[in-house]
Amino acid sequence: MKQNIAILGSTGSIGTQSLEVVDKLGLQVSALTAANNIALLEQQARKYKPALAVVFREDKARELKIALADTSVRVLSGMEGLIEAATLPQAELVLNAVVGMVGLQPTIAAANAKKDIALANKETLVAGGDLVTDAVRDNGVRLLPVDSEHSAIFQCLQGMPDKRVLKKLILTASGGPFFGKTVDELRDVTVEQALNHPNWSMGAKITIDSASMMNKGLEIIEAGRLFDVGGDDIDVVVHRESIIHSLVEFTDHSVLAQLGVPDMRIPIQYAITYPMRCESPVAELDLAQIGRLSFFEPDYDTFLCLRACKKAFSMGGAATAIANGANEEANALFRQGKIKFLDIGELVMGAVDSIPNFAPACVQDVLNADAQARAYVLSRLNG
Numbered sequence: 001m002k003q004n005i006a007i008l009g010s011t012g013s014i015g016t017q018s019l020e021v022v023d024k025l026g027l028q029v030s031a032l033t034a035a036n037n038i039a040l041l042e043q044q045a046r047k048y049k050p051a052l053a054v055v056f057r058e059d060k061a062r063e064l065k066i067a068l069a070d071t072s073v074r075v076l077s078g079m080e081g082l083i084e085a086a087t088l089p090q091a092e093l094v095l096n097a098v099v100g101m102v103g104l105q106p107t108i109a110a111a112n113a114k115k116d117i118a119l120a121n122k123e124t125l126v127a128g129g130d131l132v133t134d135a136v137r138d139n140g141v142r143l144l145p146v147d148s149e150h151s152a153i154f155q156c157l158q159g160m161p162d163k164r165v166l167k168k169l170i171l172t173a174s175g176g177p178f179f180g181k182t183v184d185e186l187r188d189v190t191v192e193q194a195l196n197h198p199n200w201s202m203g204a205k206i207t208i209d210s211a212s213m214m215n216k217g218l219e220i221i222e223a224g225r226l227f228d229v230g231g232d233d234i235d236v237v238v239h240r241e242s243i244i245h246s247l248v249e250f251t252d253h254s255v256l257a258q259l260g261v262p263d264m265r266i267p268i269q270y271a272i273t274y275p276m277r278c279e280s281p282v283a284e285l286d287l288a289q290i291g292r293l294s295f296f297e298p299d300y301d302t303f304l305c306l307r308a309c310k311k312a313f314s315m316g317g318a319a320t321a322i323a324n325g326a327n328e329e330a331n332a333l334f335r336q337g338k339i340k341f342l343d344i345g346e347l348v349m350g351a352v353d354s355i356p357n358f359a360p361a362c363v364q365d366v367l368n369a370d371a372q373a374r375a376y377v378l379s380r381l382n383g
């Protein structure tokens, strides 16, 4: 098992749960990073004594540096700091739990520094595509999924004798707070309603992505890239209870699933202890108490984000970075009250349909596609 871990995005929902797992497993922490929550990062740095603490925002990093002046923790900022955190010599595993595209360059840097990567930052794979999977393959490192659905699939695939026996991946989706709603019913929903997820407690960006089903769209692409499966062989089924975390179907139509209570500490811990399993503080699954599990078709007409992601994935190239970039911008604008909920799907689909696709050859190409998508969303807002 890995003994030393760097956690990027340590103050977020996945980051704090990862530190609970770290406590249980008794691991050392080499680096911790945050976007701007320096109060929590300072507490974490005092407790875990990493060599490095990084705050993305430079002004906040200066504040943290003063706050930690009595410790030996080095403080850095910006992308440079994140990349340093992802490549420290002592780290055996880099857990990337930052939110959004900002995670791309640290992921590639970690692979190039021969680090195994536990990936909770799905935007990295969606936007970076082959650049990420090539870096992982060329450096002979492991990309271990932390996303609950992808961890489920990864677990179901252990012991698969040959890739040719895999028929399809089946991603489960809770359906979020707006399952079963019509376009008319969604026209005037509020940020508060969208933030009210029935099963999972997560950060704001991903909770809105769950309400719009963008999260599941991103996960289709993420699954395709992680497991090298085309979009036609990835199904989505709405499963309201979030007990089955995903399934795989083999050529003989046997289907394997991974189940558990919805608690991210299971997939986080599995990524850290893989291929071992350890005891966990997560509650045992009591199926009789749950009683029944339900399944439904997803609604691709109402939840346009899901359709846009499927389309972008089939287009390939920069299209997935464009879908992701448009969504990152639209998601933030919705949370700021500047656009309506249904605008998110319209904008993501609009960006995929109207921005010319191309094949990114380097990280800068991906960043350019992302910037074009964001500019498209802002131009629609102003125009």
Ligand code: MG
Binding pocket: 147, 148, 149, 219
């Ligand atoms: Mg997920």
